[in-house]
Amino acid sequence: MTAREHELSTVYDPRAVEQRIYETWEQRGYFRAGRHPERPPFSIVMPPPNVTGVLHLGHALDNTLQDITIRYKRLNGFDALWVPGTDHAGIATQARVERSIQESEGKSRHDLGREAFVERVWDWKHQYGDAITRQIRALGSSCDWSRERFTMDEGLSAAVREVFVRLYEKGLIYRGHRIINWCPRCATALSDIEVEHKEQTGHLYHIRYPLSDGSGEVIIATTRPETMFADVAVAVHPDDERYTQMIGKMVRLPLTNREIPVIADDYVDIEYGTGCLKITPAHDPNDFEVGERHHLEQLQCIDADGRLNVLAGEFQGLTREQARSAVVDALEQGGQLVRTEEISHSVGHCSRCDTVVEPFLSDQWFVRMEDLARPALAGVERGELQFVPQRFTKVFVHWLENVRDWCISRQLWWGHRIPAWYCDDCGELSVSKTDLTECPHCHSKQLRQDEDVLDTWFSSALWPFSTLDWPNLEAPDFQRYYPTSALMTGYDILFFWVARMVFMGREFTGKMPFSTVVLHGLVRDAQGQKMSKSKGNGVDPMEVIDQYGADALRFMLATSTSPGNDQRFTWDKIEGARNFINKIWNASRFVLMNLDADFEPLDFTGRQLDVADRWILHRLSETVDAVTHHLDHYDFGEAARAMYDFAWDDFCDWYIEFSKLALYGDDGARKAVAQTVLHRVLTSLLKLLHPYIPFVTEEIWQALPNTSEALIIEVWPKADDALCDDQAVSQMRLVMDAIRAVRNVRAELQVPPSKPVSMYIRCESADYVQLFESVRHYIARFCNSDDLTIAAGGDAPEKSATQVVTGAVIHIPQAGLIDVEAELARLRREESRLVGEVERIEKKLANAGFVAKAPEAVVAKEREKMEDYQVKLRAVQERISDLQQ
């Protein structure tokens, strides 16, 4: 169904339109880059959503902003490329498939075995993997599906290995035995930024550790008594006089009676707790460092599953939580618990499952960050990377300056397996781009590949170039579209993703992967709460699209965004967006109904443009300028507001109403001009709006006579200086003020709009007479006046309501209907308002500093206003005294 066929429908129905239009665009290849090799390239890569995920409002916002940008650039003559794709999302996807298998078959991944399990994840990916891309299509995203990528595609996997091997060979990837963040529930290592620190109340337990020689005791303070089985020392500050004599002595651990030394280390804070600290190198990162300095043993009493092991003796097998209370009980019974103090401290939680993270000593792979961060920072300093809004530069720089080595190994099965092999015979480690079957050192066949996979973000860090066929430097896409032009994403993944793309891009391509980073905020719920599955306060974008259409969702999201700030989702904002779209639809219906199918626009030059025509064309030009400017600065909200105001206020509320006189009048030439102006303004407006609400604008475009093949590949309008007309603007302002003034009188004095009135416009001068004469038909119609007199000077009609406007006093004589008291009251209100204005400006002009120092134009403007207000005030006062007689 086209617009013409459901011409009669007064309500736009997106469901009948959106899918059909999207299919047409896609089939005709409009989304494909490279159709115009002569045009300059503009490229962005889509932040890849989780392959088995569901679109949420954050994706919807992110996609909307990118699509607005890419459509804007395409209309502006760029060869626009938007690379879509999905991420394998290691932990998330694996967990999801594990859960599904557990629920349906009651089996764990270990029951299936690695190979079979990974196969099942691939099955899952193939089955559900396009759900997210269907949703991206439903949003209207005009990305180049012929270049769609997945982080585990062959090419991207090759890029991952290339990067891993090169970094390893440069010494920037290493394997280390260190304390990492371990999630016992996910059973994998996490990077520092995958840990969320939360402030919680905990307890500081003061525990007696007796000296072995019986000469006394020390009291240590700890929040984690369950780790005491792995204590290897007690540390005090070397300058702490309370303990000087104890340094070097041995203490006996309660519960196990193992002996450990008292050592001195200035890491200890004399002020905190008892000033006496137990050292557990395998279960605390700081203790680990103390342990290294003092060459202490690294005992582990908690295993990967979060349970205590044999070191804990009778407590073996308990979970961390169980062990804590059991140990505390035991200490209390044994009299070793001195006291328990309530404290507030921050505790790391797994950002994925919220389990308390365990500092865990293990062998992991790390990326050495220093050499990677430095060039990235230097590039930012040279201005090669701009952030919108700018304030994120500081956050970004601060993070990179303080970044620690990145733990990249994950104890998962789903992901890029680490390309490292261990030889069982010679014990050597080999890293290789290709799978090894033989040890390069001793030629043994007894090789085992490392069991771990890489952090998901390791592969997404390569996204801007791996999607463009890197490491093949000769690849046409890499050559033409890299570096990409801009990156748009939420500020919440600045460190996870943006920073890592930046240093990987620099290292492997020598360039910033993009020159502009546009960061937007989060979409929160109506109460300002973060949306989350657990809170159940999420809104499904597909539900919004079903009910209101993708255009409404897009327009709502894009309109209520301001750079870098969060926004709230509310259904009434969606309704507002829907109403706006409906307004555009109906304005278009109006234009359509008033154009013949073979409509040909007139040439503007030499045509008799009416003041209203000139005014709307001027406003159009201004709007084109404003929208262009805002979009060039990625200010999506401001651009949308400029269009909204122009479309609704200027075009619909005023110009369309004005045009009716010409359209329904009997002057054929005037009618043709009005038709041309309507067509011109509407087609330009559709182009401006298209990036925001692509479906409805395309649908209207297809229905309008004298339009091209498709709006999506049209040319962005240019502000036309020849159509700028300040005189028309100021004249129309008078006309509209006059009309509003009369409407106001009608409303206040309760003269129904349907009742014609006679009007007398008493002008200040012949110039104003001429002006009001030139628009008398508009005034007569919109004030519903059947008897309109326009003259200079003359006496005021005796009984009339009065409105003072610039250049004239408008009288509406309605003898018998006018309540003199009501009219006086209205005039007095107006008088006091004008007095206020006059006083304010008088004060300003009386200020010598203002007159001397303010720009001339500002002073002149104030004088003009003063004059205008004074004239109006006099007229109002005159009228008051008339009525009082």
Place this chain on the structure above:
RNA sequence: GCGGCUAUAGCUCAGAGGGAGAGCACCACCUUGACACGGUGGGGGUCAUAGGUUCAAUUCCUAUUAGCCGCACCA
């Protein structure tokens, strides 16, 4: 502890060194030949507080208060 953001109408939020804005909500009126998902008119704000810069501050600067966020530390 360091850094950032926010504070404007009942609600949600724009805004700019020189006359306080929008949407929603509210009140009154309107079946006007695009649209009631509409039209017309209207009410409503000491622009968080205190200083400072300036001829001029709601806007810039400083401090304070409140709320939020990030980073670091935490025995």
